[in-house]
Amino acid sequence: MNKVIVSWSGGKDSAFALYVLSKQKDVQVSGLLSTTSEKSGRLPMHEVKREWIHKQAEALGLPLYEVKLPEQADNAVYEQRMKEQFDTFKADGMTTIVHADLYLEDIRQYRDKNLAQAGMTGLYPLWKRDTLEVAKEFVDGGFQAIVTTVDKEKLPKEMAGQLFDESFLEALPDTVDPCGERGEFHTFVFDGPIFHTPVRVKAGQRFETFGGQFAHAELAAW
Numbered sequence: 001m002n003k004v005i006v007s008w009s010g011g012k013d014s015a016f017a018l019y020v021l022s023k024q025k026d027v028q029v030s031g032l033l034s035t036t037s038e039k040s041g042r043l044p045m046h047e048v049k050r051e052w053i054h055k056q057a058e059a060l061g062l063p064l065y066e067v068k069l070p071e072q073a074d075n076a077v078y079e080q081r082m083k084e085q086f087d088t089f090k091a092d093g094m095t096t097i098v099h100a101d102l103y104l105e106d107i108r109q110y111r112d113k114n115l116a117q118a119g120m121t122g123l124y125p126l127w128k129r130d131t132l133e134v135a136k137e138f139v140d141g142g143f144q145a146i147v148t149t150v151d152k153e154k155l156p157k158e159m160a161g162q163l164f165d166e167s168f169l170e171a172l173p174d175t176v177d178p179c180g181e182r183g184e185f186h187t188f189v190f191d192g193p194i195f196h197t198p199v200r201v202k203a204g205q206r207f208e209t210f211g212g213q214f215a216h217a218e219l220a221a222w
Helices: 012-022 050-060 075-091 105-117 131-140 166-171
Strands: 002-007 027-037 064-069 096-098 121-123 144-151 185-191 201-209 214-221
Touching: 002 012, 012 027, 012 096, 012 131, 012 185, 027 050, 027 075, 050 064, 050 185, 064 075, 075 105, 105 121, 131 166, 144 201
Parallel strands: 002 027, 002 096, 027 064, 096 121
Antiparallel strands: 144 185, 144 214, 201 214
């Protein structure tokens, strides 16, 4: 039995990767791994507050391992903090990290290099899957997600806060990947077939980061 840790952004791709792994009898998901900002208490780029990913983990029935990063951490700091967490995983017999990447070769090479240096290996259950098929299978499978972030250079700010559903997919221009693989948008999953209970959350007010390039929907309880 391969005991794995899923790299967890709280978004649709990591949730769908977890769903795919849940159907494999030779894999045991032992937890989720997220990085957050020490200063803001949020997931970088997604800008989701850390308490929401903890609520996700509770709803999924899995432990969450949180690596906190200082503001504007460079690659060296990031890699050192991750290595410290990987060493803890290895001590518990967990040497595989699952990533939900779809096709960006440079990102996978960077991940695999860091994992190898730490004595870990990577597993990519969605690799080279057709991104539109993945998006539609996610929606058709009963998952529910809120679009938390949009790159305003690629999408209107009003799309932040919308549900990630058929209507959202149909509204995407041809230049935007259906899974947002190039960072065009990010999501937060609050229900689906792998959840024991839904996360009771809704989209709240919008705010912007990076000089207004990214629009975000603040998550709020309901």
